[in-house]
Amino acid sequence: MGGAIRAFLARYFYFAMAVFLAVIVWYGFSHTIEENLFHPSFARPKVLYVHAGVFGGWLALLLVQTGLVALARKRQWHRWLGWLGAAMACVMPVLGIGSALQMTHLRYGFGDTDDVAFLILSFNDMAAFTVLMAAAILLRSRDNEAHKRLVMMATCVISVAALTRFPPWLLPVPENTVWPYYLCADFLIGLGLARDLAVMRRPHWVYLKVFPGVIALQTLCNAVYMTRPGPYMALMLKLIG
Numbered sequence: 001m002g003g004a005i006r007a008f009l010a011r012y013f014y015f016a017m018a019v020f021l022a023v024i025v026w027y028g029f030s031h032t033i034e035e036n037l038f039h040p041s042f043a044r045p046k047v048l049y050v051h052a053g054v055f056g057g058w059l060a061l062l063l064v065q066t067g068l069v070a071l072a073r074k075r076q077w078h079r080w081l082g083w084l085g086a087a088m089a090c091v092m093p094v095l096g097i098g099s100a101l102q103m104t105h106l107r108y109g110f111g112d113t114d115d116v117a118f119l120i121l122s123f124n125d126m127a128a129f130t131v132l133m134a135a136a137i138l139l140r141s142r143d144n145e146a147h148k149r150l151v152m153m154a155t156c157v158i159s160v161a162a163l164t165r166f167p168p169w170l171l172p173v174p175e176n177t178v179w180p181y182y183l184c185a186d187f188l189i190g191l192g193l194a195r196d197l198a199v200m201r202r203p204h205w206v207y208l209k210v211f212p213g214v215i216a217l218q219t220l221c222n223a224v225y226m227t228r229p230g231p232y233m234a235l236m237l238k239l240i241g
Contacts, residue, residue: 006199013195014148015070018062021155021188025059028162045102051095055158058088062155082140085151089133093126096158100126105240114176117228119236121178124221125161128214129154135210149192149206156188157214179222186215 029052037044037052061084068078100122104115136150163171163181173180193207224232 009195010199012070013192013199014152015063015066017152017188017191018059018066018155021159022059022063024159024188025055025162028165031167032165042106045099045106047095047098047102051092051099054088054092054095055161058085058092058155061085061088062151079140086133086137089129089137089154092158093130096126096129097123101240104236108237108240113233116233116236116240117225118178119239120221120224120232121160124217125158128157128217132157132210132214145204146206149204150210152192153189153206153210153214156185159188160185177222177226179218179226182218182222186211186218189214 033052035041037049061081065078065081065085068074068081100119104119107115132150132154136147136154139150140147160178160181163184164178171180171184189207189211193203193211196202196204196207
């Protein structure tokens with residue numbers, strides 16, 4: 001039985017994670033997409049729609065890419081489509097930061113200062129995604145095992161955007177805090193660590209050397225978000241104009 005589970009995790013874990021992440025993102029955004037994109041109370045910037053489309057495309061591509069390896073064993077197709085993933089990875093941080101700045105500018109006009117404070121977390125999510133994906137692209141030929149872990153970690157990092165839209169009865173969060181969402185995202189990353197312990201009996205170096213840095217930056221940014229020091233808030237207000 002134990003051998004069968006290890007064999008399943010060895011072959012299908014990343015495809016299963018891609019499905020799980022797609023479900024999380026679909027469920028989270030299903031609670032806000034109607035009022036935020038389809039029938040908003042005020043006009044949304046066009047970059048937000050492009051960002052939503054590319055983010056959805058990223059998850060679809062992740063499903064295809066992991067499926068090509070786990071189900072179809074089409075590794076050459078996987079490598080060809082990888083260039084599309086690399087292009088999308090270059091565009092997503094630009095769209096994410098642009099959307100965050102423009103939406104914060106609009107909401108601040110209605111008196112919402114929480115979005116202003118949240119900007120550091122948005123920036124950190126996009127920065128973490130960028131660094132993780134840059135490393136994944138650089139290692140795609142030299143270290144395939146690190147490559148797939150970095151891609152999955154990068155996708156888990158940006159799943160926070162969907163987790164923040166979960167209903168409170170399912171994911172209760174104290175007022176003026178968002179760290180539980182990041183804890184959930186890190187739990188998703190931790191599933192990969194658990195998979196390695198089950199399959200390889202040891203953690204891969206990505207979890208030992210990279211994951212702690214991700215957690216440290218999340219912790220720092222959450223502290224800034226919660227304390228909202230004056231110089232930080234003044235800087236964010238200048239950024240949004």
